[in-house]
Amino acid sequence: MTTITRDEVAKHNSEDSLWIVIDSKVYDLTDFVDAHPGGESVLRQVAGQEATEAFYNLHRQEVLQKYESLCIGTIANEAPQIIVPKPGDLSKIPYGEPTWLSPQFKSPYYNASHRALQSALRVFVDEEVYPVAQECEKTGQHIPQSLIDRMAENGVLRMRLGPGKHLHGQKNLIGGIKGEEFDYFHDLIVSQEMTRANARGFADGNMAGMTIGLTAVLNFANDEAWKQKISEEVFSGKKKICLAITEAFAGSDVAGLRTTAVKTPDGKHYIINGTKKWITNGVWCDYFVTGVKTDKGLSVVLIERQEGVETTPIKTSYSPTAGTSYITFDNVKVPVGNLLGVENKGIQVILSNFNHERWTMVCGGIRMSRLVTEECLKWANQRLVFGKKLTDQPVIRQKLAKMIAHTEANQAWLENITYQMTLMPYAQQSIHLAGPIGLLKMQATRAAHEIADDAVQIFGGRALTQSGMGRTIEMFQRTYKFDAILGGAEEVLGDLGVRQALKSMETGPKSML
Numbered sequence: 001m002t003t004i005t006r007d008e009v010a011k012h013n014s015e016d017s018l019w020i021v022i023d024s025k026v027y028d029l030t031d032f033v034d035a036h037p038g039g040e041s042v043l044r045q046v047a048g049q050e051a052t053e054a055f056y057n058l059h060r061q062e063v064l065q066k067y068e069s070l071c072i073g074t075i076a077n078e079a080p081q082i083i084v085p086k087p088g089d090l091s092k093i094p095y096g097e098p099t100w101l102s103p104q105f106k107s108p109y110y111n112a113s114h115r116a117l118q119s120a121l122r123v124f125v126d127e128e129v130y131p132v133a134q135e136c137e138k139t140g141q142h143i144p145q146s147l148i149d150r151m152a153e154n155g156v157l158r159m160r161l162g163p164g165k166h167l168h169g170q171k172n173l174i175g176g177i178k179g180e181e182f183d184y185f186h187d188l189i190v191s192q193e194m195t196r197a198n199a200r201g202f203a204d205g206n207m208a209g210m211t212i213g214l215t216a217v218l219n220f221a222n223d224e225a226w227k228q229k230i231s232e233e234v235f236s237g238k239k240k241i242c243l244a245i246t247e248a249f250a251g252s253d254v255a256g257l258r259t260t261a262v263k264t265p266d267g268k269h270y271i272i273n274g275t276k277k278w279i280t281n282g283v284w285c286d287y288f289v290t291g292v293k294t295d296k297g298l299s300v301v302l303i304e305r306q307e308g309v310e311t312t313p314i315k316t317s318y319s320p321t322a323g324t325s326y327i328t329f330d331n332v333k334v335p336v337g338n339l340l341g342v343e344n345k346g347i348q349v350i351l352s353n354f355n356h357e358r359w360t361m362v363c364g365g366i367r368m369s370r371l372v373t374e375e376c377l378k379w380a381n382q383r384l385v386f387g388k389k390l391t392d393q394p395v396i397r398q399k400l401a402k403m404i405a406h407t408e409a410n411q412a413w414l415e416n417i418t419y420q421m422t423l424m425p426y427a428q429q430s431i432h433l434a435g436p437i438g439l440l441k442m443q444a445t446r447a448a449h450e451i452a453d454d455a456v457q458i459f460g461g462r463a464l465t466q467s468g469m470g471r472t473i474e475m476f477q478r479t480y481k482f483d484a485i486l487g488g489a490e491e492v493l494g495d496l497g498v499r500q501a502l503k504s505m506e507t508g509p510k511s512m513l
């Protein structure tokens with residue numbers, strides 16, 4: 001690149017020729033002045049001058065990457081000081097990564113295979129998911145088929161379902177992972193790395209319906225060939241699936257569902273009537289794993305999109321890219337073979353399916369809290385207020401301390417529970433871990449509540465602005481509640497954890513009294 005002296009830059013100090021220096025690089029802004037979102041006058045004030053501090057006080061690094069074409073050279077005998085992260089890089093900010101990814105720390109949980117997956121996924125997310133996520137979050141467009149196809153090719157779709165036979169013998173799994181060795185720590189890595197696409201509506205728009213819906217098919221289908229057919233269609237990205245449990249009549253109280261499934265006189269079909277609300281991805285799905293009332297209890301059936309199935313988008317406080325929908329079923333005919341689990345015992349299917357969903361939400365939620373904490377650390381360290389850095393104020397350091405402590409404590413509990421999951425069959429997890437997972441989800445979203453609150457105070461008006469420096473904080477404070485409601489409300493899950501504990505006290509050894 002051309003080298004330019006500072007004396008030369010100084011000559012270009014008017015609107016007719018306006019150059020500035022940012023981090024030892026020279027930018028010719030002559031043709032950009034009119035289009036600058038921050039106005040012309042601010043650029044005139046720094047024309048021909050050093051503008052690094054002024055720039056970084058107001059813009060994110062990615063602005064420079066976007067406008068790279070304005071750079072015309074570098075200052076002679078100077079080297080840029082600011083490290084621009086490359087796709088795949090780990091964060092250099094303290095607490096920007098969990099301890100197992102910080103070179104100075106060790107962890108007993110992660111092996112070479114986990115590390116290989118993490119580093120390959122980091123590149124994939126940075127290069128292929130992040131740009132799509134940002135665009136979809138903004139426009140509200142649904143996930144493009146091209147990204148679904150890429151995730152089908154490299155096995156990410158399969159991985160999102162957690163460990164199991166659906167991964168065994170699979171070639172081309174990202175990071176060169178062997179399907180047989182994929183465990184819940186791999187699963188955790190997938191969730192946490194995907195969250196780094198940093199777009200909450202898109203995080204759900206990116207096949208969340210599959211992650212929470214197809215598990216019920218894999219674990220409870222009554223016919224092996226049918227299970228293979230459905231799951232292969234979904235894993236190849238050809239068909240989309242979602243979980244349809246909640247209704248306007250019943251949210252976390254699943255026993256109150258009113259959608260009915262009545263058997264035809266020949267016993268070969270169910271006729272389904274009812275409605276579902278807040279169904280993630282429902283707008284564009286082909287299959288609906290649906291909670292219904294049968295004659296003596298609840299059941300779960302897979303409904304294929306057909307006549308009588310209508311889906312309409314619901315406008316929520318996160319991006320329409322999530323495909324949140326209201327669904328109506330009017331006399332929909334479904335073969336009895338589409339029953340998942342045992343008729344009238346669907347509550348077991350629903351409850352056990354919830355565990356993986358809730359755990360996945362916890363993984364993502366904690367990673368999002370970490371991203372917000374990292375943003376706050378970076379901003380507080382660079383922002384000058386009343387002539388001092390924000391980090392010079394003890395009140396700001398207290399807020400950062402709470403954020404870091406919440407995030408680290410929650411990650412540690414998550415890893416502990418994940419370790420227990422690696423040692424337990426799925427059915428055992430329902431018995432022993434439903435309570436702890438519920439409590440952890442409650443804990444993670446209570447922490448998110450506090451982190452969002454403190455982050456907004458640190459970022460001020462920028463936390464209320466959808467573009468620019470504070471956009472991650474704006475998104476977080478607008479959307480963290482999704483994790484406190486979806487998959488079971490905070491209070492219901494806390495209560496579940498305590499009730500499970502009390503139950504074991506009733507049935508356990510009396511010596512504990």
Ligand code: HEM
Nearest residue numbers: 027037038042043046051054055058059060063067468469
């Ligand atoms: C290569 C040089 C520059 C480029 C490409 C650029 C681009 C932008 C962009 C895209 C925005 C919209 C907000 C965002 O996305 O962050 C913005 C806002 C702004 N810019 Fe620049 N800018 C440059 C240099 C500067 C400099 C040197 C100053 C000040 C001396 C400045 C002052 C501002 C201000 C005051 C805003 C509004 C910030 C806000 O709303 O918080 N810009 N700029």
